[in-house]
Amino acid sequence: MGRKSNNWLLIAPMYIFTLLFVAGPLIYMLVLSFLQKADVWGVEFVFTLKNYLKIGKQVYLNTFWESIKLAFATTALTLLIGYPFGYFMAKLPEKRKTLFMLLIVIPFWTNALMRMYGWIILFRSNGLIEQGLMALGLIDDSLKMLYNYKAVLAGMVYALLPFMILSVYSSAEKMDWTLVEAAKDLGAKSWQAFVTITLKLTLPGILSGVILVFIPSMGLFFIADILGGGKIMLVGNLIQNQLMSTRDWPFAAALAVILMLFTTLFIWGYKKITHSDELEGLL
Amino acid sequence: MSQDVLILKGIEKSFGETRVLQGIDLHIAQGEFLTLLGSSGCGKTTTIRIVAGLETPDAGQVLLDGEDVTDKEPYQRNVNTVFQNYALFPHMNVEENIGYGLKLKKKSKQQIHEAVMEALKLVQLEGYEKRMPSELSGGQRQRVAIARSIINEPKVLLLDEPLGALDLQLRRQMQLELKRLQKKLGITFIYITHDQEEALNMSDRIAVMKDGRFVQIGTAHEIYDHPRTAYVARFVGNANIIHVDGQTLAVRSENIQLMSQKMDEMDRLPENVDHQKSFVGGLPGMIKEKSFVGGMLRIVIALEDGTEVIASRHGIDADWEPGQSCFVYWEPQAGVTVEEE
Numbered sequence: 169m170g171r172k173s174n175n176w177l178l179i180a181p182m183y184i185f186t187l188l189f190v191a192g193p194l195i196y197m198l199v200l201s202f203l204q205k206a207d208v209w210g211v212e213f214v215f216t217l218k219n220y221l222k223i224g225k226q227v228y229l230n231t232f233w234e235s236i237k238l239a240f241a242t243t244a245l246t247l248l249i250g251y252p253f254g255y256f257m258a259k260l261p262e263k264r265k266t267l268f269m270l271l272i273v274i275p276f277w278t279n280a281l282m283r284m285y286g287w288i289i290l291f292r293s294n295g296l297i298e299q300g301l302m303a304l305g306l307i308d309d310s311l312k313m314l315y316n317y318k319a320v321l322a323g324m325v326y327a328l329l330p331f332m333i334l335s336v337y338s339s340a341e342k343m344d345w346t347l348v349e350a351a352k353d354l355g356a357k358s359w360q361a362f363v364t365i366t367l368k369l370t371l372p373g374i375l376s377g378v379i380l381v382f383i384p385s386m387g388l389f390f391i392a393d394i395l396g397g398g399k400i401m402l403v404g405n406l407i408q409n410q411l412m413s414t415r416d417w418p419f420a421a422a423l424a425v426i427l428m429l430f431t432t433l434f435i436w437g438y439k440k441i442t443h444s445d446e447l448e449g450l451l
Numbered sequence: 452m453s454q455d456v457l458i459l460k461g462i463e464k465s466f467g468e469t470r471v472l473q474g475i476d477l478h479i480a481q482g483e484f485l486t487l488l489g490s491s492g493c494g495k496t497t498t499i500r501i502v503a504g505l506e507t508p509d510a511g512q513v514l515l516d517g518e519d520v521t522d523k524e525p526y527q528r529n530v531n532t533v534f535q536n537y538a539l540f541p542h543m544n545v546e547e548n549i550g551y552g553l554k555l556k557k558k559s560k561q562q563i564h565e566a567v568m569e570a571l572k573l574v575q576l577e578g579y580e581k582r583m584p585s586e587l588s589g590g591q592r593q594r595v596a597i598a599r600s601i602i603n604e605p606k607v608l609l610l611d612e613p614l615g616a617l618d619l620q621l622r623r624q625m626q627l628e629l630k631r632l633q634k635k636l637g638i639t640f641i642y643i644t645h646d647q648e649e650a651l652n653m654s655d656r657i658a659v660m661k662d663g664r665f666v667q668i669g670t671a672h673e674i675y676d677h678p679r680t681a682y683v684a685r686f687v688g689n690a691n692i693i694h695v696d697g698q699t700l701a702v703r704s705e706n707i708q709l710m711s712q713k714m715d716e717m718d719r720l721p722e723n724v725d726h727q728k729s730f731v732g733g734l735p736g737m738i739k740e741k742s743f744v745g746g747m748l749r750i751v752i753a754l755e756d757g758t759e760v761i762a763s764r765h766g767i768d769a770d771w772e773p774g775q776s777c778f779v780y781w782e783p784q785a786g787v788t789v790e791e792e
């Protein structure tokens with residue numbers, strides 16, 4: 169008896185924390201999404217489904233569709249770049265690993281917004297890169313690298329790539345490379361050993377990397393804001409607009425609820441398809 | 452020459468500054484059980500990795516069935532390895548592990564299944580095909596690793612200290628089983644161990660290795676009774692190395708006799724006396740230590756020149772106590788002349 173109550177005391181703060189900071193805001197958001205916007209400021213406590221019906225409008229559906237496309241493209245690109253990066257990093261000698269780890273982590277010491285503005289200095293028309301290229305005579309006209317879909321995509325990949333790299337790295341790091349030798353010894357060519365052994369054993373890293381990249385890429389709005397020049401509208405931007413400019417908090421809440429439902433659905437389906445137990449904690 | 456399934460010619464290998472293999476020459480006959488015996492770090496694993504194609508030698512040639520495979524990839528050589536830590540694929544069950552090689556060879560599902568069942572029977576693991584490696588004991592993993600290799604019917608099977616992680620009883624049992632399996636299949640084995648008893652028990656021939664070279668290659672009998680060098684005598688026979696009359700002799704501890712008095716000079720001549728009683732040596736020394744090790748009495752004697760000699764006996768020898776002086780003798784045929792390194 170005594171032990172049990174002791175345990176309860178130890179666990180209690182965790183429950184309180186979870187209720188206060190996780191469940192609380194979620195319930196608040198859910199309730200908010202069924203209320204009505206007041207004429208000038210705040211909300212009226214009248215139950216309505218209006219907010220959700222509004223999302224069915226073509227403009228908003230388009231926004232969702234754009235966001236999903238961008239999230240998929242971002243995830244695919246980070247995987248394509250991040251997997252080989254993480255894989256080769258795991259094969260480096262110990263000292264080099266530390267160096268690369270540092271190189272990946274250092275950007276995190278700078279605010280993400282600052283880094284995006286850094287991009288503008290580099291890539292804008294007549295920015296550092298274009299000046300350089302023009303000086304070399306490689307281009308005569310502006311490349312118009314910023315303020316379009318590609319720039320936003322590149323920014324997203326840049327911002328989220330470390331998560332993919334570190335995720336792949338952490339599972340490749342645990343790889344027992346004699347297994348690859350064993351496969352070759354049993355008659356596998358290098359690519360066969362890679363597909364049947366390495367890829368399978370680093371799959372947990374890929375799976376969690378995909379989740380770590382996909383979820384934030386649905387919500388990141390400042391990259392689209394800064395590098396898209398306001399021309400690219402994602403769900404994240406839409407929510408931010410509704411909150412800060414239009415001040416339609418119930419609609420913003422409804423958008424957030426739908427976004428969350430979609431993400432949950434994605435993880436659930438993803439788990440079903442990949443039969444992954446590694447993602448247990450995520451859903 | 453034609454029945455040599457594997458020939459190594461002047462193999463050399465360095466890792467950075469360390470010369471790990473310094474000229475390995477070896478001929479192995481079809482169906483032979485050859486053991487590489489040597490202490491840890493002498494280059495045994497590197498040697499078989501070169502045979503398997505997992506490592507490229509700096510110099511020398513590997514001939515498999517007369518064909519030069521030195522620069523061939525592992526998948527181009529009909530050689531398989533049982534790795535020291537088994538290296539079973541953790542994401543595949545026993546059946547998939549064992550069938551891996553045949554699947555690569557694009558055999559039909561039916562063929563693979565039948566061959567796997569056959570192999571499981573050979574290693575006495577029927578009924579385990581759906582288990583994952585993590586659900587097996589050390590001995591069972593070992594059997595799976597062996598089955599996974601022999602299913603490919605390799606010309607040579609390389610085994611890297613396959614029993615190293617098993618307890619003594621299981622080791623003994625597996626030694627017998629491996630030997631039986633090797634006879635039955637007629638596959639050539641290159642077997643690595645640092646355990647001399649294991650080597651003596653199992654091998655047709657033993658290659659004793661030291662610092663990247665073979666010191667002596669021969670049958671268990673040759674190596675044990677006629678060690679070529681002091682190292683072989685010490686390592687394989689646990690022999691004492693005694694310097695006497697400008698010669699280096701190897702005398703195994705069970706052949707060391709202790710006397711409290713010096714015997715007559717005449718007794719040193721073997722022709723003079725009855726074979727049973729003829730002893731040579733007569734080196735003065737002092738008892739240093741007396742202890743029981745593994746059911747044997749072990750007496751350590753310090754000779755005058757500082758050499759330590761160990762005499763071992765079955766049973767209790769109450770006559771000798773530390774501090775006593777004594778004379779060390781052995782029968783003439785027990786002292787084998789060996790080369791110093």
Ligand SMILES: Nc1ncnc2c1ncn2[C@@H]1O[C@H](COP(=O)(O)OP(=O)(O)O)[C@@H](O)[C@H]1O
Nearest residue numbers: 466469471489490491492493494495496497498
């Ligand atoms: N890949 C490697 N890189 C550097 N040194 C190695 C490598 N493989 C083995 N060695 C060194 O080569 C020597 C022989 O190793 P090994 O063949 O594994 O010996 P054994 O199997 O007889 O214990 C050891 O000193 C070991 O440290």
Ligand SMILES: [Mg+2]
Nearest residue numbers: 495496497611
């Ligand atoms: Mg070894």
